[in-house]
Amino acid sequence: MSQGHALYLDVDGLLTHAWVRGSGPPLVIVPGLGCASWMYVRLSRELARSRTVYVYDPPGHGYSQGMRHLPECIEQLTDHLALWLEVAGLKGSPILGHSLGGEVAFDLAARYPAHVGALIACAPTGIPENPSVFAQLIRLLVDLPRERLGLLIPGLRAYAYCGPRRMLKLAQDQDHHYTGPLLPQIKAPTLLIVGTSDPVIRLWTLEAIRKAIPAAYFCEIKGGTHALTDVFPRTVARYTLDYLKAVDQ
Template structure:
């Protein structure tokens, strides 16, 4: 990924984010097991108008983790909150993909002063999230729909995160009560739905939108779960239009 790597020590861990572009800041939070380099195509499009920070959660990408941290979603949320403050990015809009969307909802509910607007792309975040086994089956259905060029970067990211950590975080989705937190999200929120996504289906996005007052849903036809990579221009256009609309 072109750009400038940045490092901060947060909760004793060296934490990485790529910085690219110029203008008002926007933070990207990756999905489960994903890494900053998997969002290079989206960051390039967003950087036309924004300074984009593609954050690596602890134990993901180029950020350090520990065997016991992070192993649950609240660990991810609290680390993100600490990193935003340490990076001087409090008050910046946050873009979350997949599990990154769930982390972002948790952040907005429990740390409401940290972000004035949210963009959630194919987000998890309701108690009805399927079992880990069903999620894996849906991911297998989704693989042929993704761009072949994402395969190696994705495998590299998953190997870096590790199967144990990914399994613990995926299992925590079943216990993580984001659902009751969703009505506590009181900032402008955009939900981007991939119409061809078998992992996070349209009904899930609609359910999340019904629990967040004023949430907007925009759908991208033909887009799979990895729409940040397959449809980066469309996702960026919707994101930038939304941020202009809400004045952030």
């Protein structure tokens, strides 16, 4: 299988990176807080067996440019993603968001409905649960020993590039980014995926999100941790591809 290639596009003055691999209909992966495209290699390889996968780096993440004061809030992440989809010619493509990327995907589907085909949210943050930044940090520390050791160095590299200031700003914005009223507005076909061993995102949270989004589907991965896209890439890919086929995307 092809290793893929880097795609750089000028999006509102910021050079924005995405890693592209595979062939077939497009699918866009949106990373979590502080994460980068290189942390989703295992998942993108599985999906690329039948899709052209674009692993997007948000501003200030991965290989994408950022500014000192951009992004500072989740809505800025969403606005940039919407513009990038237009520039890349991917408007209306299915979106797979992980962790904070799932919350961004919810925001995108509600505020920019024409930009989203189907939506797959893996261990998404957001309403109805918005724990404090301190609580989130504790949960992440609990989760770290459960993740694949091979993800540690790529993850630390991604966090170092993004920087603690930007990550803290975006994490703090979760207290203000109340997506509760937005979730019922989502009309895109939606699949929620959660790991049963994820201490960051609780099962009841995903169940509440499922009830808030019309016709959303919900599935669990037994033993899945917060980084289930890395630990269970084949399972996540299978659920994703089967769902996209079922909704004709």
